[in-house]
Amino acid sequence: MSLxxxxxxxxxxxxxxxxxxxxDVGAYRLLSAEDLTGPTDPRPxxxxxxxxxxxxxGGASERPYLPRAFSFARAEPLRQxxxxxxxxxxVGPGTGRLAELRPGDGLSLxxxxxxxxxxxxxxxxxxxxxxxxxxxxxxxxxxxxxxxTVLLGFRSAAHAAVAALFGAQPDLATDDGSIGRDGLVxxxxxxxxxxxxHAEVFACGPPPMLEAVRALCAExxxxxxxxxxxxxxxxxxxxxxxxxPTRAGFVRLCLDGPVLDAATLETALAPGxxxxx
Amino acid sequence: MSTxxxxxxxxxxxxxxxxxxxxxxxxxAFGDALLxxxxxxxxxxxxxxxxxxxxxxPPRLWETPAGLVNSIGLPNKGLEGFLSADLPQxxxxxxxxxxxxxxxxxxxxxxxxxxxAARDEVAMVELNVSCPNVESGLVMGADPAETARALEAVRxxxxxxxxxxxxxxxxxxxxxxxxxxxxxxxxxxxxxxxKGMALDPATRLPWLGGGAGGLxxxxxxxxxxxxxxxxxxxxxxxxxxMGGVAxxxxxxxxxxxxAHVVAVGTESxxxxxxxxxxxxALAAREDMPAPDG
Numbered sequence: 001m002s003l004x005x006x007x008x009x010x011x012x013x014x015x016x017x018x019x020x021x022x023x024d025v026g027a028y029r030l031l032s033a034e035d036l037t038g039p040t041d042p043r044p045x046x047x048x049x050x051x052x053x054x055x056x057x058g059g060a061s062e063r064p065y066l067p068r069a070f071s072f073a074r075a076e077p078l079r080q081x082x083x084x085x086x087x088x089x090x091v092g093p094g095t096g097r098l099a100e101l102r103p104g105d106g107l108s109l110x111x112x113x114x115x116x117x118x119x120x121x122x123x124x125x126x127x128x129x130x131x132x133x134x135x136x137x138x139x140x141x142x143x144x145x146x147x148x149t150v151l152l153g154f155r156s157a158a159h160a161a162v163a164a165l166f167g168a169q170p171d172l173a174t175d176d177g178s179i180g181r182d183g184l185v186x187x188x189x190x191x192x193x194x195x196x197x198h199a200e201v202f203a204c205g206p207p208p209m210l211e212a213v214r215a216l217c218a219e220x221x222x223x224x225x226x227x228x229x230x231x232x233x234x235x236x237x238x239x240x241x242x243x244x245p246t247r248a249g250f251v252r253l254c255l256d257g258p259v260l261d262a263a264t265l266e267t268a269l270a271p272g273x274x275x276x277x
Numbered sequence: 278m279s280t281x282x283x284x285x286x287x288x289x290x291x292x293x294x295x296x297x298x299x300x301x302x303x304x305x306a307f308g309d310a311l312l313x314x315x316x317x318x319x320x321x322x323x324x325x326x327x328x329x330x331x332x333x334x335p336p337r338l339w340e341t342p343a344g345l346v347n348s349i350g351l352p353n354k355g356l357e358g359f360l361s362a363d364l365p366q367x368x369x370x371x372x373x374x375x376x377x378x379x380x381x382x383x384x385x386x387x388x389x390x391x392x393x394a395a396r397d398e399v400a401m402v403e404l405n406v407s408c409p410n411v412e413s414g415l416v417m418g419a420d421p422a423e424t425a426r427a428l429e430a431v432r433x434x435x436x437x438x439x440x441x442x443x444x445x446x447x448x449x450x451x452x453x454x455x456x457x458x459x460x461x462x463x464x465x466x467x468x469x470x471x472k473g474m475a476l477d478p479a480t481r482l483p484w485l486g487g488g489a490g491g492l493x494x495x496x497x498x499x500x501x502x503x504x505x506x507x508x509x510x511x512x513x514x515x516x517x518x519m520g521g522v523a524x525x526x527x528x529x530x531x532x533x534x535x536a537h538v539v540a541v542g543t544e545s546x547x548x549x550x551x552x553x554x555x556x557x558a559l560a561a562r563e564d565m566p567a568p569d570g
Contacts, residue, residue: 012307012314013550051547062342065494067547110549113306230340233345234546237302240349241338249331252354255302276340 006043006116006259010236011252016053017084019105028133029088029099030073033107036081043116043206044141045227045259047071050086051236052097053106055192063276064094066233067108069135071204071258073165084109087136087162092277113235114258117141118223120200125149127190129213131205132159137227138204139165149192149199153185153209186212193220200224201262210268217262224262228253231275244270278560282538283438283463283514285373285400289318291528291556294519294542295377295403296323296349301366303549304461312371316552320370321540322363324377324405325393327385329355334486339475344496345543346473348487351379355416358390363400366379373400373439381411383430394435401437403461404428407444407469418444418469421456427479428460440517443467443508445497450504451511458512466517466540467508468501494543495521497556502534509535523551532559 009272042048049067057065074085090096101107117137120126130138130149135152142148150170154160157178163170171188172180181188186209193199197220203213204227217224230253232242243250244257246264251257262268278289293316300320304311354362359376367374376393380386386404394402406418406427417423424441425451431439437485441457443450445468454465470491475484477552501520508518518536522528523544531539544551 007305009308009310010306012303012311012316013553014548057343063340065343066340066345085371100312108548231336233338233340233347234549236306236549238297238549239338239347239546240296240299240332240352241335241347243332243335243337243352248298250335252302255305270335 006045006118007114008039008042008046008112010111011038011115014108014110016106017109019101019107020103022099022101022103025087025165027156027158028087028162030085031101031107031156032083032085032087033099034078034081035084035109038082038109040075040077040082042072042112043138044144045071045116046112046114047235047258048084048086048109048111048113050098051108052101053108056097056108061062061067067110067235068098069095069232069235069254071227072112073136073139074143075140087133089133095277114254115256117202117227117259121223124198124200125196127151127199127201128188129185129201129203129205131185133211134205134209135162136204137230138202141202142166142168151185151188151192153205175222184212185209186216189213190216195223197222203227207269213263214262214268225259226262226265226268227259227269228257228270229275230270234247258267278556280538282517283401284439285319285438287318287538288371289556290532290538290559291317291552292319292375292517292538292540293317293321293545293552295321295405297542298545299323300370301363303442307549312369314550314553315371316545316550317372317541318556319373319400320367321368321403322377323353324351324379324391325353325356326351326379327351327361327389329358336484336486338541339484339490341473341475341492341494341496343490344494345471345546346485346490346492347476348485348490350487356392359395360392360452362415364396365432366488368398371462375401375403377405377442379405379408383410383427386427387430387434390431390439391434394437401440402435403440403442407442407446416444416446418442418453419447421452421478421532424453425456425460428457428462430525432512438463440464440466441544442469444469445471445500445504446496451507454508454512458514464515464516464517465508465512466519468497468504470518471497471500493521495523497521498527502530505536506534522555524541527539527557528555528559
């Protein structure tokens, strides 16, 4: 890994990992696969391009065709290879097909790709803020940290079941108040920063949440690293499809992200960050 | 499997389509392993223009049945940025370099060809003529006479091979190819993307930031195969065939239809080693037509 960049290099080809689990975690699914030949040390925040090795295509609307980008939730070194875990939510033909995978099936992957989270600046405590499926890269980041405060927001208690994946005890907020605070994770974040603003925020979640985190941190002069999302075809800078606007112009999220320093953004509400699931 | 294109020796018959593989970016993601297992036998750069372009606003992609509509808008550093920042890095690739250029007037195209072809690192120049001539308002590559005029402007400027990238959005691509050959092109490549569009399912308004875009992938393969066959039967110069090539069998089809070499585009998005996989599958086939070059 380069010392300057939180990037572990990927082998330059698609490979096939073997699915070893695909279990419900509340309203989500956790897909686990053994990657025998990839690197054992992907950086939290990096991602993989995933596709089912069989029957990828010809599903609903005769899609999917392209692989789908997923940050890994956990990477555990095995005697040989790495056990990778990804958090899924069925929102389209690609995520739907991935959610069908069963132990023994093949999972095509390319990765790890992109730039992950950098260590917190000297003297600042890490404050992790996740929303929904965006909690995934914070699981492995939390594993690496001894003393992280973790704040998570979900739609409902069923979605909040993901909190059990964290080693730390997260503070929760839900849209329907079925568990934790009846409200938004950004309310929890505002209170934490009010209590002690010598923190660095590591956030991942839907664009409106990330924009709220960015604005909150900018106002309080707190550094923040945001793991963002954009529809992408390749994941390694070839297609130029996943650009997001920054103060320095468009950047390819797959190459210069997905983790961006919040200070480089005018807004985290990137136009067209949408994807097709 | 070694071959040649316009007199330039190649280790095999698989290129990349322009704009479908950024070797500089890929080296950041994959490191020097990319150079040790480089997937193509020649590398075609993304199209460069005289001035820098930041490209179209996102969203830029839409997945279709077996394909992709893109509206990228040719982001690039411009001629000077390319020559100073990108070319030294592309020169480190282990294969011959083809630089794709696009000009909005024949004069602009001339400046690009002259400056790019003068560099020793560049083996061939590809002319992306899928853009409007701002003087005539006509898309150069959609019209045989416009294409010939563009070639006549740039042909005297270099002895290096000139490849004309044909657009399928022409009434008769074979006539454009013949005009290019008549005006001194050394090869033609086809096809570029087919015009396409997608609507946001929620609003029924155009999804792509650029409004419309270009379709690629297996969805265009049958169209590409026909155009490669009709162009090949019309011209004597070599044809670089592409359009949805995803396997050795697809590549063998294009070669059988008359292509001299093939290019892989959208399939590389799914597998960065697609070019190498297709080359290996092609080499293992026994039903390959004998190369005529």
